[in-house]
Amino acid sequence: MINLLESLKRALYNLRSKLWYRPLSYSLIAILWVxxxxxxxxxxxxxHSTKINIETVNSLLSIITGSMLAVIVFTVGSIVTAYNSASxxxxxxxxxxxxxxxxxxxATSCFIGTFIYGVVATxxxxxxxxxxxxxxxxxxxxxxxxxxxxxxxxxxxxxIAKLGQVKTLMNKTESQAxxxxxxxxxxxxxxCNRLEKNxxxxxxxxxxxxxxxxxxxxxxxxxxxYCKNANIKLYITKHKGEHLACSxxxxxxxxxxxxxxxxxxxxxSYFTISTEKSFLDDPVFGVExxxxxxxxxxxxxxxxxxxxxxxxxxxxxxxxxxxxESSQDHQINYEQLYLREISIERFIKSSFEYIRVYGGGNxxxxxxxQKSLIHISKHLNGQNKKVVLAYAKSCQKQADxxxxxxxxxxxxxxxxxxxxxxxx
Numbered sequence: 313m314i315n316l317l318e319s320l321k322r323a324l325y326n327l328r329s330k331l332w333y334r335p336l337s338y339s340l341i342a343i344l345w346v347x348x349x350x351x352x353x354x355x356x357x358x359x360h361s362t363k364i365n366i367e368t369v370n371s372l373l374s375i376i377t378g379s380m381l382a383v384i385v386f387t388v389g390s391i392v393t394a395y396n397s398a399s400x401x402x403x404x405x406x407x408x409x410x411x412x413x414x415x416x417x418x419a420t421s422c423f424i425g426t427f428i429y430g431v432v433a434t435x436x437x438x439x440x441x442x443x444x445x446x447x448x449x450x451x452x453x454x455x456x457x458x459x460x461x462x463x464x465x466x467x468x469x470x471x472i473a474k475l476g477q478v479k480t481l482m483n484k485t486e487s488q489a490x491x492x493x494x495x496x497x498x499x500x501x502x503x504c505n506r507l508e509k510n511x512x513x514x515x516x517x518x519x520x521x522x523x524x525x526x527x528x529x530x531x532x533x534x535x536x537x538y539c540k541n542a543n544i545k546l547y548i549t550k551h552k553g554e555h556l557a558c559s560x561x562x563x564x565x566x567x568x569x570x571x572x573x574x575x576x577x578x579x580x581s582y583f584t585i586s587t588e589k590s591f592l593d594d595p596v597f598g599v600e601x602x603x604x605x606x607x608x609x610x611x612x613x614x615x616x617x618x619x620x621x622x623x624x625x626x627x628x629x630x631x632x633x634x635x636x637e638s639s640q641d642h643q644i645n646y647e648q649l650y651l652r653e654i655s656i657e658r659f660i661k662s663s664f665e666y667i668r669v670y671g672g673g674n675x676x677x678x679x680x681x682q683k684s685l686i687h688i689s690k691h692l693n694g695q696n697k698k699v700v701l702a703y704a705k706s707c708q709k710q711a712d713x714x715x716x717x718x719x720x721x722x723x724x725x726x727x728x729x730x731x732x733x734x735x736x
Contacts, residue, residue: 330411334417334418334420334421335420335421335424335425337421338421338422338424338425338428339424339425339428341425342425342426342428342429342432343428343429343432345429345453346429346432346433346436346450349442349446349449349450349453350436350441350442350446352445352446352449353442353443353445353446353449363444363448364444364447364448364451366437366447368451369437369447369450369451369454370434370437370438372451372454372455372458373430373433373434373437373454374430374434376426376427376429376430376454376457376458377427377430377431377434380423380424380426380427380430380461381427383423383465384420384423384424384427387419387420387423387468388420390472391416391420391472391475393476394410394416394472394475394476395407395410395411395475395476396476397475397476398410398475398476398481401476401477401478401481401608401614402478402481402482402485402604402605402608403601403604403605403608405589405597405601405604406481406484406485406601406605408590408591409484409485409488409591410475410484413471413475413484415467415468415471415472416468416471416472416475418464418467418468419464419465419467419468419471419472422460422461422464423461423464426457426460426461429453429457433450433453433454436450437450478605478609478616478619481605482602482605482619482622482623482626485598485601485602485605485626486598486602486626486629486630488591488598489595489597489598489599489601489602489630490598490629490630490633492591492593492594492595492597492598493595493598493630493633493634494633495593495595496593496595496634496654497633497634497637499643500653500654501642501651501652501653502530502532502646502651503532503643503644503645503646504532504536504548504644504645504646504649504650504651505644505646505647505649505650505651506642506650506651506652506653507547507548507549507650507651507652508652509652509655512547512549512564513545513547513564513566515566516547516564516565516566517564517565517566517567517571517576518561518563518564518565519546519561519562519563519564519565519576519579519580520558520559520560520561520562520580521556521557521558521559521560521561521562521580521583521585522558522577522580522581522585523556523558523585524556524557524558524585525555525556525585525586525587526553526554526555526556526585526586526587526588526589526590527550527551527552527553527554527555527556527562527583527584527585528552528553528584528585528586528588528589528590528592529552529583529584529590529592529593530548530552530582530583530584531582531583531584532646532649533646534582535579535582535646535648535649536645536646536647536648536649538578538579538582539565539579539648539649540647540648542567542571542575543567543568543569544565544566544567544571544575544579544648545565545566545567545648545650546563546564546565546566546579546648546649546650547563547564547565547566547650548562548563548649548650548651548652549561549562549563549564549652550562550563550583551596551654551658552593552594553589553594553596553597556585562580562583563579565579595634595654596654596658596659596662598630599627599630599631599659599662599663600662600663600666602623602626602627602630602663603623603627603662603663603664603665603666603667604666605619605623606619606620606623606624606666606667606670606671607620607666607667607669607670607671609623610667610670610671610674610677611670617671617674617676617677620667620671620674620677620680621676621677621680623667624664624667624677624680624681624684625680625684627663627664627684628684628687628688630663631659631660631663631688632687632688632691634659635688635691635692636691656692656696656699656700657699657703660685660688660699660700660703661703664681664684664685664703664707667681668681668706668707668710672707672710672711672714673711673714673715673716675711675715675720675723675724678707678708678711678715678724679724679727681704681707681711682704682707682708682727682728682731683727683731685700685701685703685704685707686701686704686731686732688700689701689704708724708728711724712724712725
C-alpha cells in the first residue's frame with residue numbers, strides 16, 4: 313500500500329507534464345455535456361425554454377467545428393515554438409516546468425474539447441434525437457462555450473507572448489525553487505531522526521547505489537517499515553538530486569544480526585535512481601537551474617551579464633529563505649531512519665558554480681557574486697559561515713586572475729575590501 317501511494321504521487325506529478333491528459337479529460341467532459349442535455353430532455357425536466365431555430369444552432373456548431381481545428385494547430389505550433397525558444401534562451405532543464413504550465417494546458421484542452429463538443433453535438437442534432445428542449449439546452453451550452461473559448465484565447469495569448477522570455481523562465485524557476493525550499497525547511501529530515509555530520513556508528517553495513525544516475529526519490533515509509541521488521545537502523549547519507557555511481561554509498565545499516573546481501577539489495581530498492589533530475593521535492597535543483605540560466609546568458613553568443621546579475625539576486629532570495637527560516641518542530645515519524653540535512657556547501661556550489669565558471673572574468677558579475685556571498689554569510693555562523701566565506705575567497709581569486717585590465721582588478725579588490733569589513 314505504501315509503495316502504491318508513493319508510485320501514485322510520482323505518477324500524478326509526471327502526468328502534469330503530459331500534453332494529452334487534460335485535453336482528453338476536456339473531450340470526455342464535452343461528450344458528457346451533450347449526453348446531459350439528452351438526459352434532461354428524456355427526464356422531462358421542467359425547463360422554461362424558448363423555441364430556437366435548429367438552423368441557428370447548426371450554424372453555431374459549424375463555426376465551432378470549422379474554426380477550432382485551425383486554432384488547435386495554431387496553438388500547438390505556438391506552444392512548441394515557445395518551448396524551443398525557452399530551451400535556447402534559458403536551459404533545457406526548465407522544459408519540465410514549462411510542460412506543467414496551466415495556461416497552455418487549459419488553452420489546448422479548451423480548444424480540443426470545444427472541437428469535440430461541436431462534432432458530437434452536430435451529429436446528435438442531425439440524428440434527430442433532440443426535441444425543442446434539447447435544442448434549447450444545446451444552444452445555451454454552445455453560447456457558453458463560445459464565451460469560454462474567447463476568454464481562454466485572450467488569457468492564453470497574453471501568456472504565450474511571455475512564455476519564452478528569459479524573465480518568465482527566471483520567475484517560474486525561482487517560484488519552483490522557493491516552493492521546494494519551503495517544503496524542505498518545514499521538514500529537512502523527512503520525518504527521520506537527525507543524523508549529525510561525521511557521526512555514523514561503527515560496524516555498519518554499507519548500501520551502495522545499484523544504478524548510475526540521479527537519486528530521484530526515497531520511499532521513506534516503505535523503508536522504515538522494512539527496517540522495523542528487520543530490526544535495522546538505517547543512516548541515509550544521500551539526498552534527492554545527487555548524482556550516483558554504482559560504487560557510491562547510499563546509506564549505512566546497523567542491525568543486531570548480520571545482514572545478508574539480499575537484505576542490502578532490498579534496502580537499495582527503496583531508492584529511486586533515474587537518468588534525469590526532477591523538481592519534485594528537490595530544494596537544490598531549482599537554484600541550480602537558475603545558475604544554468606545565468607551561465608547561458610554569459611555565453612559569448614548571448615553576452616548578457618544583466619540577466620546573470622538578476623539570477624544572482626534571485627538565488628540570494630532563495631538561499632536567504634533557507635538560512636533565515638527554520639522549522640520550529642522536528643517531528644520524528646520514522647524511528648528506524650536517520651538523515652542529515654543538506655550541506656551548506658552543496659547549496660552554495662549548486663547555486664554559484666556555473667556562474668563562477670562562466671562569469672568569473674566579468675567585473676559586474678564578479679562583484680555581484682561577492683556581494684551575494686557576503687550577504688549570505690551574515691545569516692550564518694560557525695562552520696557554515698566559514699564554508700561560504702571560503703567559497704567567496706575562491707571566487708575572488710578566480711576573478712582577480714581573469715579580469716583583463718588593472719583598473720578592473722583595482723575596482724574589484726576595493727569592493728572586496730569594503731565588503732570584508734562586514735564579514736565578522
